[in-house]
Structures are given as C-alpha cells and as structure tokens.
Amino acid sequence: MARRRSLVGHRGEEEAVKFLTRKGYRILERNYRCPLGEIDIVASDGSTLVFAEVKSRSSDSYGDPLESVTLEKQRRISLVALHYIQRRKLYNVPARFDVITVKMGNGDVEISLIKDAFELQVG
Numbered sequence: 585m586a587r588r589r590s591l592v593g594h595r596g597e598e599e600a601v602k603f604l605t606r607k608g609y610r611i612l613e614r615n616y617r618c619p620l621g622e623i624d625i626v627a628s629d630g631s632t633l634v635f636a637e638v639k640s641r642s643s644d645s646y647g648d649p650l651e652s653v654t655l656e657k658q659r660r661i662s663l664v665a666l667h668y669i670q671r672r673k674l675y676n677v678p679a680r681f682d683v684i685t686v687k688m689g690n691g692d693v694e695i696s697l698i699k700d701a702f703e704l705q706v707g
Contacts, residue, residue, distance in 0.1 A: 596640025596686035597624055603684065603695045609634065618667045621660045625684075626668060633679040635665045637701075640686040653683050658705040666706070 601611055604627055612633075613626040625636040639652055661681060669675065683701040687694040 593638075593640050595688065597638050599640075599686050599688075599693055599695060600625065600636070600638045600684040603697070604636070607697070613668075616664065616668055618664055618671075620663045620667055623661055623664050623668065631678065633669075633674060633677045634682050635661060635668070635679065636682045636684055637661055638684045638686060640688065642688050653701070655705065658702045662705045665704070 597614070601614065604625065605611065607629075609627040609629050611625060611627050614624070616623045616626050623635050624638040625634075627634045627636060637653055637657070658681070665679065665681070669677070669679065680700045681702050681704075683698045685696045685698070
C-alpha cells in the first residue's frame with residue numbers, strides 16, 4: 585500500500601512539474617529538504633518565488649487532495665520556505681504558496697493549480 589502511494593505521489597509530482605513548465609514557471613528545485621521538512625517544488629513564476637505543495641490521488645477514497653493541506657502542514661511548509669529563503673539569501677524576493685492537486689484515474693489526469701493557496705504560517 586505504501587509503495588503504491590509513493591508511486592502515485594511521484595507520478596503526481598512529475599505531472600505537476602510538466603504542468604507548471606507549460607504555464608511558464610521555471611523549476612528551481614524539486615523535493616527541497618532541510619531538517620525542518622520538505623517542499624515538493626520550488627519554482628519561479630516571473631519574479632515571484634513559488635513554494636508548491638503537490639497532492640496526488642488515484643481515487644476519491646481519501647477525499648479531495650486539497651483537504652490534506654492542513655494548518656499544521658502549512659506551518660511546516662512555511663518553515664521550510666523560510667529556511668530556503670535564508671539559505672539562498674532571497675530576502676527581498678516576493679514569494680507565495682501554491683497547491684497543485686493531481687487526480688489520476690482510468691488513464692485521465694486532472695490537475696488544478698491553487699495560486700496563493702495560503703499565507704505564511706509561523707505561529
């Protein structure tokens with residue numbers, strides 16, 4: 585079960601990268617990790633730094649993928665984003681958090697992009 589979930593997640597991230605690239609984003613990092621956690625995709629959308637969380641599903645059994653981006657998940661992503669900004673010294677660069685949902689089933693792929701899905705959460 586965990587292996588299948590991992591394969592769905594990996595394929596979803598691949599689809600998200602292709603989608604963002606077609607939309608004109610420039611992919612800077614994939615699976616950026618630090619001691620605080622991980623961000624799936626770091627990209628630029630014009631002059632804006634984008635931290636993107638990808639949520640993939642192969643069925644609706646576990647609900648809508650967007651529902652899994654909880655406040656706690658937003659806090660972890662925010663902390664990792666701050667780490668990234670500090671390490672790269674990108675203090676004056678505008679940034680936002682996007683969520684990409686990828687639904688895959690019966691050979692179909694449905695991708696939704698939620699720009700500015702949440703604000704920085706550090707409390």
